Amino acid sequence: MKVLYVASEAVPFVKTGGLADVAGSLPQALRGEDVDVRVILPKYGQIPEKFRQEMKHIYDGELPVSWRTKYVGLDMLEYNGVTYYFVDNEEYFKRDGFYGYGDDAERFSFFCRAVLNLLPAMDFWPDVIHTNDWHTGLVNVFLKLEHQGDERYEKIRTLYTIHNLKYQGIFPKDVMSDVLGLDWKYFNNGDLEFYDAVNFMKGGLIYADFISTVSKTYAKEIQYEYFGEHLDGLLRSRSDTLFGITNGIDYNVYNPATDTNLFETYDVDTLDRKADNKTELQKMLGLPTGRRIPMVAVVSRLVAAKGLDLIVRMMDEILQHEDIQFVVLGTGDKPYEDWFKGLAWRFPKKVSANIRFSNQLAQRIYAAADIFLMPSNYEPCGIGQLIALRYGAVPLVRETGGLKDTVIPYDKYTKKGNGFVFSDYNAHEMMYALKRALSAYENYGEWEQIVENAMHSDYSWKESAKEYKQLYAKLIEK
Helix, strand or coil: CEEEEECCCECCCECCCHHHHHHHHHHHHHHHCCCEEEEEEECCCCCCHHHHHHCEEEEEEEEEECCEEEEEEEEEEEECCEEEEEEECHHHHCCCCCCCCCCHHHHHHHHHHHHHHCHHHHCCCCCEEEEECHHHHHHHHHHHHHCCCCHHHHCCEEEEEECCCCCCCEEECCHHHHHHCCCCHHHHCCCCEECCEEEHHHHHHHHCCEEEECCHHHHHHCCCHHHHCCCHHHHHHCHHHEEECCCCCCCCCCCCCCCCCCCCCCCCCCCHHHHHHHHHHHHHHCCCCCCCCCEEEEECCECHHHCHHHHHHHHHHHHHHCCCEEEEECCECHHHHHHHHHHHHHCCCCEEEECCCCHHHHHHHHHHCCEEEECCCCCCCCCHHHHHHHHCCEEEEECCHHHHHHCCECECCCCECCEEEECCCCHHHHHHHHHHHHHHHCCHHHHHHHHHHHHHCCCCCHHHHHHHHHHHHHHHHC
């Protein structure tokens, strides 16, 4: 079984968000399932020099971009047993950033066309091309519209994964002729048209053979108007070919027993050392030290989708009445950044607001925290709660998307469950869930049981990789 995995980012080469973690980890896990998987990415200027020096240049040529032609190159690199390809064009990809440029439609349509046109140079003819998010959606379109009649291409099937439906790659309609070079009939018939604009994700969805998204619950949610981002009707029409597979995390990377970022490494049998991480972090952040002071943590982008309005509404009241510490790490929208700074100013002995990005501090917070707060308005899958479970920081989440699929409410009678959950997007519900968690924390034996349940939860890529392999097999049989 041969799979070409197409993404706009992947660790360790380039990362702006969770897609990079998936694109870095899933292919490794698929290799463990005997899938011949290779990955193709743009060759960004920001890829670390150590990787660039190891790349082997295998192709130079030209690629049509509507009425003009552009240079295209292809480099190859083997990393941890997986072959990676990098599409080269410095005009498009040698920049300080990755996304958000005025010519993104041209940059990523070029990348999509290159993926297909460079298959002969790779000498790799996949059974399945696995595309991801709007940046790669046009691969599915170009495969059907530009390569029919070539038996090598006609045999290829496509799986298109939605990581976040909110970001769809929407551009002015004149890109149809000026950038994509496609017949206007594919706009007029609705395949690419979206409120009189061109939508790359919509095209990817329509032309994909199968569609997947990153949790089972999110696969259901996006078929409803509230979560559907104006594509719910299309997704309902594709419901028989729409699947949900929950993301995992790399357990070699996220491992409290070996994580060099921590003050003290630990595992489920040495939980006293987790408390050592708490006291060391308290010292570092200037908070009062105490092994039994409940520490509640948020590690997140500071944006509305993460449920921060609920925290803004209730946290002052909670801090006035509860003996807790609240630690925040993240950057995002300025009003939220300023509010968390103000909260730390109002409660200097209880709150530490770290308005920045630091991977080391993030890992230390996961290791130190007792409760990990993630009250998202919507969450396709979520990675924070998965890391928190691995590190024994008990998640408190809203019941949506991947949070619903991975955090099981603790039942003190059966002693089953790995976290705390509330259903409605309501600040008081969040507060009551936090009070339930703090009540459980007061019972040392009960809390230790919850932490052990959390750390025994398995959200590595092992099971998800098997599900993807089964989906690929179903596609090939199609």
